[in-house]
Amino acid sequence: MYVAWQDEASNNWHPIGILRHEHGEYEFRYVAGVRRGQPVFSFPELHARYVSKAHFPFFANRLMSPKRPDYPEYMEHLGLDAKTSSSLTILGRYGRRFTDPYFTFPYPDGHPGGLYEARFFLDRQGAVEMQPGQRLICGAEVPAYLREDVEKCGGSPEIIVER
Numbered sequence: 001m002y003v004a005w006q007d008e009a010s011n012n013w014h015p016i017g018i019l020r021h022e023h024g025e026y027e028f029r030y031v032a033g034v035r036r037g038q039p040v041f042s043f044p045e046l047h048a049r050y051v052s053k054a055h056f057p058f059f060a061n062r063l064m065s066p067k068r069p070d071y072p073e074y075m076e077h078l079g080l081d082a083k084t085s086s087s088l089t090i091l092g093r094y095g096r097r098f099t100d101p102y103f104t105f106p107y108p109d110g111h112p113g114g115l116y117e118a119r120f121f122l123d124r125q126g127a128v129e130m131q132p133g134q135r136l137i138c139g140a141e142v143p144a145y146l147r148e149d150v151e152k153c154g155g156s157p158e159i160i161v162e163r
Contacts, residue, residue, distance in 0.1 A: 001092050003028075005037035006101040013103065017043070019059060021088050026052050026059075040102065055087060062095050062104065063087055079119075079162060093119060119162070133161065 003017040016034040020027045028043055028050040042058045043050055050056065055063075064074050066082070075082040078093045088106075095104025108116035 001088055001095075001104050001106045002031075003040070004103045004105065005034075006103065007037070008101065016040075019056075019088070019091075019104070021086070024053060026055060028056060038101065059087075059091060059095075059104070062091055062097055 001019050002015045003019060004013040005016045006013050014033045014037040015031060016037040017028055017030045017040070029048070030039065030043070030046050034046055039046060040058055042056065054060075064071055068074075072082055075085065075090075078085075078090065080089060080093060091104045092106030096102075106118065108118045110116055
């Protein structure tokens with residue numbers, strides 16, 4: 001998954017790092033975009049490869065404890081199965097905290113024919129009501145508050161509202 005940093009002055013997001021979980025280890029490293037962004041305080045060395053058997057605190061603090069009584073409702077809200085979803089899947093669905101300028105998002109899933117899928121929450125103020133199942137093709141039918149982000153994707157992205 002990617003870690004992005006939001007530039008407060010421009011409000012633009014810049015991917016700055018990658019988090020992986022392979023062979024029982026978590027690995028975090030920076031990507032070239034960090035030159036336009038701000039490194040994460042707990043990962044000060046830009047050219048280091050950080051490895052840990054346990055989740056790094058920076059990411060663990062973005063996860064709700066499964067012991068909380070509202071955890072099942074939270075997972076339902078994310079559209080995930082509480083019993084089978086990995087921590088990276090959960091972080092990829094919603095890894096934003098409003099106490100810092102960082103955001104986590106998953107690698108887009110590749111499909112046959114060169115199509116990619118990414119799921120995300122819209123958290124912009126003033127969002128218009130959209131209905132589940134509604135399809136929006138890049139163009140005039142995309143709400144104005146989404147148009148700039150959709151155009152940055154290139155091609156002809158299609159947005160399908162899940163809920």
